[in-house]
Amino acid sequence: MIRVMSLTKRYGDFTAVDDVTFTCRPGRVTGFLGPNGAGKTTTMRVMTGLTPADAGEVTIGGHHYRDIPNPGRHVGVLLDASAQHAGRTGREILALGAKLMGLPMSRVDEMLALVSLSDAESKRRLRNYSLGMRQRLGIAHALLGDPSVLILDEPANGLDPAGIRWMRGLLKDYSERGGTVLLSSHLLNEVELVADEMILIGRGKIVASGTKQELLAGRGGGSTHVMALDIASLSTALTAAGLEISPAGDGLRVEADPVAVGKVAAAKQLVLTDLRPAEGGLENLFLDLTADTQRESVTPEGVAV
């Protein structure tokens, strides 16, 4: 539904977005992941016609954004939840959007209920909103026109864990009804939980894309965390099978994929109580892929915005 084709955006000598091509399909949540300054926001601004591209193009549902009449009815956009007049109430901000899009004012109340902003909260001015409340309001604004495409820049930023879970449910539900979602984040955990597909970007270039499984598979097998009732027999069996093991908590870390470990256990009829790809596989991949694009020493949490 969203097609980005050979998109390039330069600022002087600096190439913010470098020949970026990707696609977001309906019914899927696509995560746009990369460290700060990687080009996510610039790409999204170009998508929505706020920034002109130097080369390449973006189409949404086959149209350039500029050519979509009353675009709020087709594409929900949240680029920065704080980019609203600090003196307007949340309700007034939604009312202005609804009025412009030609929607009934009842839509404002529906959206406030959807994002769990209470009546009292909706009458507060934006400057008194926490970042989490601004994000909820921003998501409500993006959904006002009942669009079929959502473009959200760092929507989970500032949400508490319950808020992130709520957003995950909301976006899953939205995509299951056929909607297309593109959301960006610099935090892997946020995207990993919500996105069906991921696009990793670093220094303006796409470094990897695909589902979580595809991304990990592309690494040539990760390591596995395994636990068993009889851990001693399992370690003997794994060592005998030529696999490299190391103790990890109550279980073992095996330098092989879960299938290989499971096969060994099955052959020896050992009961496994846990078998999964070792933690951090995707995180390591993310950091490896974007390592040379990080601003400072690598921290998984990225740099606070």
Added chain:
Amino acid sequence: MTAPAVNPAVDPAVNPALDRLPSIDVSSTQQVPFGRLVSVELRKMTDTRAGRWLLAITLGVLIVAAGIVVIISLFDEQFSMTLSDWQSMLTFLTTLLLPTLAIMSVTQEWSQRTGLVTFALEPHRLRVILAKLAAVTLLALITLALAAVIGVAGHALLAATGVDISWTADGKDLAWTLYLQMVYFLMAFGLAMAILNTPGSIVAYYVVALILPNIVYGAVYFLLSWGPDVVPWVDLGFAVAAFRGELPPVPSGTPDLGVGPVLSTLTIWVVLPMAIGLRRILRTELK
């Protein structure tokens, strides 16, 4: 390590099936009607504290000024006031504060970053700017009408207190007052478009609309030999006076300048800032 290849499922260069991505049918969606854009812009000018206070204070100032005139008339036997005097006084008062509203209508999209939403909901920026211009013009006309009502009411009060007044008004005076008022609003709007910054635009407006005419131009006109030849071409008030043949006399003889100064001042203070501003707004990036 080697990065995983770009997933063919999402790469249209590899997966031609993506050319058949579903498209959005926009044929039944209307463009946002211009009138709706205007009414939203009007609402945006009046739904913030700054907007409401500017309107309330202006209304208060108009009423207080009218009251002061009536009180003075009670104590001054020689007092006389024409309808045109009323209009020029009250109109001047509206130009003190309200052009700030016109300025903020433009600059807030940048200072409060609401442009990110405004221009995403209407990507045709020229339409947004025209809607703002229409909203500002409407607001100016409404305040002028309000000033007129207050002026007439004040005049009626004078009559009631026994001041000898006339109800005839000079249509030309009124028309030129209206003209200047509109030009001040449009100038504020144009300067805001060119400067795109609230404090900067407000300072520029007050320098051009208040400080230069009241402090600088008069002195230059009367004290410098080239004053009478230059000032009418740059000052809106002198330009109108020149056109109406009412330039103050100077020893070297009052020049007869015709319509030229009116056009040149319009160009300098309205057309030029708007042209520069439009170029900026159409090209600038919203961040």
